[in-house]
Amino acid sequence: MDNKTNPRPSLLVRYLPILDWLPKYQRTWLRTDLIAGLTVVALLIPEGMAYAQIAGMPPQTAFYAAPIGLLAFAIFGTSRQLVVAVSAVIATMSFATVSLIAAPETPEFILLTAALAILAGVISILAGFLKLGRIAQFFSESVLTGFITGLALVIMVKQVPKLLGIEGGQGNFWERLYEIIIHLPETSLPTLITGVLCLVLLIALEHYFHKIPAALVALVFGILISIIFGLEARGVEIVGEIPAGLAPPKWPAVGLQNWWLLFPGALGLALVNFAEAIGPSRSFAATHKYKMDPNQELIGLGAANFGAGLFQGFPIGSSLSKSAANDRAGAHSQMSAIIAAAVTVIVALFFTQFFYALPEAVLGAIVIVAVSGMVKLGKIKRLSRVRQSDFVLAIVALLAVMTFETLEALLISVIVSLFALVLRTSQPGxxxxxxxxxxxxxxxxxxxxxxxxxxxxxxxxxxxxxxxxxxxxxxxxxxxxxxxxxxxxxxxxxxxxxxxxxxxxxxxxxxxxxxxxxxxxxxxxxxxxxxxxxxxxxxxxxxxxxxxxxxxxxxxxxxxxxxxxxSDAAGILELLRSGASSAVTLLQAGMSTAPADRQAELAAIVESLEKEIT
Structure with missing residues (x-):
């Protein structure tokens, strides 16, 4: 082969990591990758439908977004254990962005959400090609901890009305909490019992039987009690019919003005998405001793979101819980994600009718338990003991998310991070x-x-x-x-x-x-x-x-x-004694440039030091 053609395969491998790991794939890995893929699906299906609702999208859109996201990241990403599919944080940010432009649950809202995923994907891909993989370092970890914790609390308070069977209201955390309190007398007892039972089941399984896919068990349990006790007739809201099949690729024609309106949210979404993914990616790479490329991770995340939007889904991101489950199940490579994508497609094609009787309260319970792990109050409390300035940054970000719109809170968090960076580096230590x-x-x-x-x-x-x-x-x-x-x-x-x-x-x-x-x-x-x-x-x-x-x-x-x-002869001798024989060479080199009246003095020091060494 001509030498001029040699660089081309390496360039392909660089931007298509699957060309590197797939030819090296070992048959012995298939069993554990299969188990890991099925484990991911067990978490993905119930959480996917729940997170779709967080994004203001129909449940079936999770089946559009997740498989293409899993497949795209397996092709373009370098992390072998990271699962890129539905994410509560990204779904919340998606809703916050699109709801400013269109009313939820409308055709326009669905189109704009798909457009947001595409735009966030393009931004991530460009950032990867421009080698901006270090950009997450400018997002203080303390600020990110506060931001994610606040976002998790907002997500949880949004799910409480589903558990109570009451109106949820709109607004920030405090406004939603107020709405819940004033509507408490309207609580639906059957809905409350269903939600509480699922919460107890989920918490028990998470604590005592953590190897069992708690979300999947809760989903099946919810469907069974809904059918057995006729919960729909008792006023309990259910998911209803979920169309079978997959959506065809479709470019969202939303108009140039709407693309510009979506841009700030897409930029913030891409930043948070990468900041969330890079930590687990590095951890997995260090544990399993392989190389992870931050710039290629950006491209992988971008490709996953671009694909999710193109197939009429919603923005997606890394999932720490599903990634950890994937790793614990023994995933050796991205093949586990490909298997998870294939199984999700099969469910979307042939089994969506089984979710008809699923109570909304069950999805609410699944979300609350899933995002509870994102509430890092203990970590924030530790910051107060270790470094007060980091504690203040975390609290500012947390309160910003709970008080303002998500994008405004993100802007505040980024500004606070940059201000803290400049403040620290400007101190003349x-x-x-x-x-x-x-x-x-x-x-x-x-x-x-x-x-x-x-x-x-x-x-x-x-x-x-x-x-x-x-x-x-x-x-x-x-x-x-x-x-x-x-x-x-x-x-x-x-x-x-x-x-x-x-x-x-x-x-x-x-x-x-x-x-x-x-x-x-x-x-x-x-x-x-x-x-x-x-x-x-x-x-x-x-x-x-x-x-x-x-x-x-x-x-x-x-x-x-x-x-x-x-002319400090004693000082020179003490210095050279500290450096042993190498110091003699250093001094001899310096003699050649010394003034003539000092060369004899330096020569005497060298002679004295050489005698001492020998």
Whole structure:
């Protein structure tokens, strides 16, 4: 084969991971993948119909969205255990977006929901091709915890009217809670009994028989008692007829204006979807020792949503509960998802009539138990003990979801995350470095008071990246350390090891610092300057101000140069003793550039040190 054609297969494998894992598939995996796929279906079918209602869609749309989502992610995703199908969080965000444009349960609403899934999919796919896989890092985990917890509480309060057989009302968490309270006298006793029985059954199975698919058992139980006791005749709402079959692919013709109206929600949905998926994906990859590509996960999530929308479904996302069940059941590869998709299609084609008598209260109970695991009040409480600022961020996000519309709450959460990031990185943290006794290692003297500093040399390290928001703060912090020193400072050595990038204000600050220190007859030295930082310093003229001779590889070279400039023979000898024989080579290299009147002195130190080593 011509060498020019070799890269093409690797490019295909890169964007179609199924071409990598499928040829390597082992027959011995099929049994556990089959069990895992059936386990996923047992959770997917009852939760899918319930989450479809959360999204404001007919139950059958879960059978349209889930199979294509499972199949698309198996083809394009790299995580072998992650299940991408129906998600309570994504369904809630979908409803919040589309309900601002159209009334729920209308043909327009269904079309717009499908369009939202397609648009969110396109955004995710583009983000993957643009290699924005690190974007989730800008969504603080504390904020995400608060946001998801608040969203779970909103979902739960929306399901309570189904358990009581009363009107649910509209609005935020507090308004819905108020509506529930004032309508309590209208509670339907048969509905309440049905809902409570299913809740008890679900909780008992989850706690004591966690290997049994609790949601599927509750679904069957609900259908049986509905038929046996004639619950429909007693006023209990049931799901009713679910059309059999699958929807054909159809492009949602919603008009350009509606696409623009959907865009903010689609963007937020894509962000939350990825933020929810990336954690479990990394965990599964680490546990099972395979490589996971965040950018390809974005493409996989995008393809799943694009397909779900094209087949008249609703936006979908990763499911932690179904993914965990898939992993526990022994899934070796994405084949378990393909099996789950195939079984779901079979159910959609031949078995939907069995869901006719299913009480709505059962679906409400299934949702409440399913999302209860998303309520992380314990984790939020832990944040209050570990770090107050993270606790405040989580509470702000939680209250925002409970008080405002979901998209407004998401915007607040993102802004709060970015504000917290800027606030933390803008703090001019500065570590004063000292040498570990007897070793050529320097670290923070505040953490290690026994470390030794060199009189007259202030060695400091910024604890954050130096950029426009903290540049002036760093300069002031360095000046403060100088002026508070008990001995006069003759040189400042700045360790830029933590600075992987430098903007113009940061580089200008170092130029101004060099000029300021020069006026005070104090030398500025830099060490651990990586190439991009040095290039920026060159562009703004800082290297000329500082002097190229004042750039050093690390502390030993910088300290040796300082001691040599001060003719501190005793200090040089102590430093070199700490570095053993390698220090002799270091000193010999420095002798060639030393002034003639100091070369003899340095030669004597080398001779003395060599005798001591031997």
């Amino acid at each position: 500065l570590a004063v470095l000292g040498r570990v006794p007897g070793r050529l290692i320097w670290n923070d003297i505040r953490r290690y008071p026994e470390n030794q500093t060199i009189p007259g040399l202030l060695m400091v390290r910024p604890l954050n990246v130096v950029f426009f928001a903290n540049a002036e703060g760093f300069r002031e912090a360095i000046i403060t350390e100088m002026t508070s020193s008990p001995v006069p400072i003759k040189a400042v050595c700045l360790d830029l090891g933590a600075t992987t990038d430098l903007d113009v204000p940061g580089a200008d600050m170092l130029t101004e610092l060099a000029e300021d220190l020069h006026r005070r007859e104090i030398r500025l030295m830099l060490m651990h300057v990586i190439t991009p930082v040095r290039q920026m310093l060159d562009k703004v003229g800082a290297i000329n101000k500082i002097g190229p001779e004042n750039l050093f590889i690390g502390p030993p070279e910088a300290v040796l140069e300082y001691l040599s400039s001060q």
